[in-house]
Structure formats: C-alpha cells, structure tokens
Amino acid sequence: MLKVLVFLPVVGAVLMAVLPVRRALPLWQVAMAFALAALGYALWLAGQFDPAGAAVQMFESQAWNRRLGSYFALGVDGISLAMVLLTALLSLIAILVSRRMEEGARLYFLLVLLLESAMFGVFLARDWSLFYVFWEATLLPLFFLIDRLGGVNRQRAALNFFLYTLGGSVFMLVALLFLYDAAPGHSFAMADMAEGGRNLPLNTQLLIFAGLFIGFGVKMPVFPLHGWLPLAHVEAPSPVSILLSGVLLKMGAYGLIRAAETLPAALLATQDWLAILAFISLLYGGILAWRQQDLKAMVAYSSISHMGVVLLGISTLNVTGLTGAVMQMVAHGLTAGMLFLIVGLLYQRQHSRDLADYGSLVGKAPRFVFFTAFALLAAIGLPGSAGFIAELHALVGGFPRWGAWIVLLGLAMLIGAAYSLRVIGRLCLKGEPMELADMTRTETMAAGLLAVCVLGLGVWPAPLLDLVAGSVGQVARLFGA
Numbered sequence: 001m002l003k004v005l006v007f008l009p010v011v012g013a014v015l016m017a018v019l020p021v022r023r024a025l026p027l028w029q030v031a032m033a034f035a036l037a038a039l040g041y042a043l044w045l046a047g048q049f050d051p052a053g054a055a056v057q058m059f060e061s062q063a064w065n066r067r068l069g070s071y072f073a074l075g076v077d078g079i080s081l082a083m084v085l086l087t088a089l090l091s092l093i094a095i096l097v098s099r100r101m102e103e104g105a106r107l108y109f110l111l112v113l114l115l116e117s118a119m120f121g122v123f124l125a126r127d128w129s130l131f132y133v134f135w136e137a138t139l140l141p142l143f144f145l146i147d148r149l150g151g152v153n154r155q156r157a158a159l160n161f162f163l164y165t166l167g168g169s170v171f172m173l174v175a176l177l178f179l180y181d182a183a184p185g186h187s188f189a190m191a192d193m194a195e196g197g198r199n200l201p202l203n204t205q206l207l208i209f210a211g212l213f214i215g216f217g218v219k220m221p222v223f224p225l226h227g228w229l230p231l232a233h234v235e236a237p238s239p240v241s242i243l244l245s246g247v248l249l250k251m252g253a254y255g256l257i258r259a260a261e262t263l264p265a266a267l268l269a270t271q272d273w274l275a276i277l278a279f280i281s282l283l284y285g286g287i288l289a290w291r292q293q294d295l296k297a298m299v300a301y302s303s304i305s306h307m308g309v310v311l312l313g314i315s316t317l318n319v320t321g322l323t324g325a326v327m328q329m330v331a332h333g334l335t336a337g338m339l340f341l342i343v344g345l346l347y348q349r350q351h352s353r354d355l356a357d358y359g360s361l362v363g364k365a366p367r368f369v370f371f372t373a374f375a376l377l378a379a380i381g382l383p384g385s386a387g388f389i390a391e392l393h394a395l396v397g398g399f400p401r402w403g404a405w406i407v408l409l410g411l412a413m414l415i416g417a418a419y420s421l422r423v424i425g426r427l428c429l430k431g432e433p434m435e436l437a438d439m440t441r442t443e444t445m446a447a448g449l450l451a452v453c454v455l456g457l458g459v460w461p462a463p464l465l466d467l468v469a470g471s472v473g474q475v476a477r478l479f480g481a
Helices: 002-018 024-048 078-096 105-124 128-137 139-149 154-182 190-198 202-219 229-235 238-262 264-269 271-290 295-316 319-350 366-379 386-429 441-459 462-477
Strands: 057-065 070-076
Touching: 002 024, 002 057, 002 070, 002 105, 024 078, 024 105, 070 078, 070 105, 070 128, 078 105, 078 238, 078 319, 078 441, 078 462, 105 128, 105 139, 105 238, 128 139, 128 154, 128 190, 128 238, 139 154, 139 238, 154 190, 154 202, 154 229, 190 238, 202 238, 202 264, 229 238, 229 295, 238 264, 238 295, 238 319, 238 462, 264 271, 271 295, 271 386, 295 319, 295 386, 319 366, 319 386, 319 441, 319 462, 366 386, 366 441, 386 441
Parallel strands: none
Antiparallel strands: 057 070
C-alpha cells in the first residue's frame, strides 16, 4: 500500500520525461494530476489508519541485502502520517501555483515530482539504510531546482545548500554505522537498532547522538547550523521555497524524534542543552527576521525561530511538549507555505522583494491584503490558528522542567509580532497606494486551501491531536512521561 504512494510521483516524473509536448500547460496538467492522485491516496491511507491500533501500521518489508541486514521496509505511525499528509498537500500547492512556469517547465515539474517521492520515502521508511537513501535523494532534485531555475546567485545558493547538507549527512552516516554495530540482529531495521541503541553505555549514546544531531540539525535548521537556509530560500523559485520550508525542514525534526526513540539516555542527558539551543534559535531567528527588508529573507529567518519551537517541544520529552512539536511542524508548514506563496506572487508582479518598494494595497488588491494579513497573524500564533495550539502545548510542556525560563518563548512571540505587524502595516494599512494586479482565481484557491487548513486546525485540532497521540505517547513513555 505504501509503495504505491512512494512511487506514484516517480511514475509521473517518467511520464513527464517522455511526453512529446513542448508547451508548458500540458506538462502542468500532468503534474497536477499526479499531485492530486498522491494527495487523494494519502487521504485514503489516513482513513485506513487506526490511531488506537498498533504503533506502526501498514508495515511491509522486502530484503535488499540479507547479509548486510538492509530492507526496503515501509510503515506509518501517527507522526509520519501527519508529515505525509503535509507533504502531499504542499506538493500540490507548489505545482498549482506554478501554472505560469514556461522556461524549463519539463525539468521543473519532473524534479518536483521526484522530490515529492523522496520526501514520502523519508517519512515512511522503517529501515535506517532506506531512510538515509531517501534523505540523500531529496538533495539532488533540490540542488538542480535551485541551480537551474533559481535567482541571480543561484549557483552559490545551490552549492552552499549541497555542501551543508552533505556535510551533515556524513556525520549521520557514521552515527548510523555505530548503531548498526550495536544492533542485536546486525540489521538497519529501526526497531532492531533502537533495541541495540537503548542498551549502549551513556557515553556511547552521546557520541552517536552528536552525529545524528548534526545531520538533523543542519536540515531543521538549528543555530548555528543554519547558514545555508537564508540564501537557499532567497534564490530558490518561490514554489520550491514552499516545499523547502514547509516540508524539508520538518525532515530534520522528524529524524530527531526517531533518534529520541533510539537513544533515550542521550536525550535525557542533553535535554537542557537542547532547550538552550531552542531558545537561542527562537530569539536569533526572530531578531534577524525583524531586521530584514527582503520579504523572502524575512520569512526564511522566521523559519529558524519557528523551528526553535519544534526543538523546544522535543526537548521537553513529555507528551504535551512532543505533541506541541508535531503540531508546530504541521502549523509552520502551512503558514510558511502561505507566506512564500504570497511573496512569490508579489515578486512576479513587482519584480522586487524589498519591502520599501511596496505601498498600501488596500482597495487595489483586496485578496492580497486579506491573505497577507491572515498568514502573518497565523505565523505569530494568533488564537484560532494552528500555531497557537502548537505554541501553547510547547509552553505547557516546558514549564514543569524550566519554569520561568519558558517566558523566553513569549519574548520570541513578541518579536515575531513586531516584524509581522511591520509588514502588515506597510502592505495593508499605510503608505502610498500602489497599483498591483490582484491574485488570480487559481492563486486564490491555493492560498485559500492553506488558510482553511490553518484555521481548521486552530479551531478544531482534535483530529490531528488524536492522530499523533498514540505515537507521541510511545516516545514519551521511554522517558517516564
């Protein structure tokens, strides 16, 4: 069942490569068809999933190399299913808003579908060797999407992204080989390596966790491993930024949760240090976002701050905090996707990302005004949005451990409110009125779909909370929570 989801976008990419058409519109229609099929299939899988059932469901495994202990093993739990649904939705949005893509359309849609397949594989893999293969497989489509179709400094951004990610992956690979050696069955199966990892001495667990944290921390990204992010976001095509911020950053957080299952003693020993890094990321990302004039750079730095909330939730090691981390992964994916969508549409019309080049859009582009204000208010966790539910869980989960220090989360929220209200004031309230073509029907549909999801999870979060409750509870029980 899960193989179909993983390889469905690959079939679309192959078809894209051999289609004898030159115009961009038929290519876009084919990509849309496969993205819709992937989302529909992911929703069907969600309907088959039993939140009260086994921890890992729909498990399937086929030997790659029995002697090495490597298997093509796929399975889904509540956390990975939430990420799969997010991936399918944002991939559809990214393709939907790429309708005007003309130059290099075949290569663009082919690479986006391959990227979607690799992201599905990361979240569904139940074997660390397979996880690593899919993890690395996301690197190539992104490199070429930025290098071939990005902005003025695209070569530098692509190389920066490639070297940072590949460097982090080397540390992760060495750590996985240490875990493989400790696994009782000498296999890469996640369950087998987790059993071996939990029985290792604390110092060995810390060493292995350090390698995994570098690999996952680069992707999240966590301060000070964030150097690739702002440049890559600024130079990537805006639909690619939707996937980069909405899904790729979540791969690092997802991997960190899987590392927590495998090396619980290391997580307990480094709990406070992880919280310190989370607070630094929160404040550092928020302050730098506040200082940006480039709208894309502002959203990129705000992502560092928001992923700090995810790291804080994970570092609580309790049910409430971990639930907040997963909820923030989904909430940030939706809000960051909407912000990059809006910034990309503004750039298409004005050919500038500098806030100083914009004036008030009130009365001229009402759809832009509404969705800009909505996305920025949702990003700061306004009550009624999904981000509010996530940050509330992180705050409540962290208070028993760190007490008054958790007020730093509130300070980061205030900084986020400062840069969000600055942009809202410039584009929606004050300044010289400017002429700008409003959002088209297709663009409004894409932004509206994301807005409905953000508002729906903010007003009625129970379905997502119920979906992840069993998986989060299983992780928290490893730490006595």
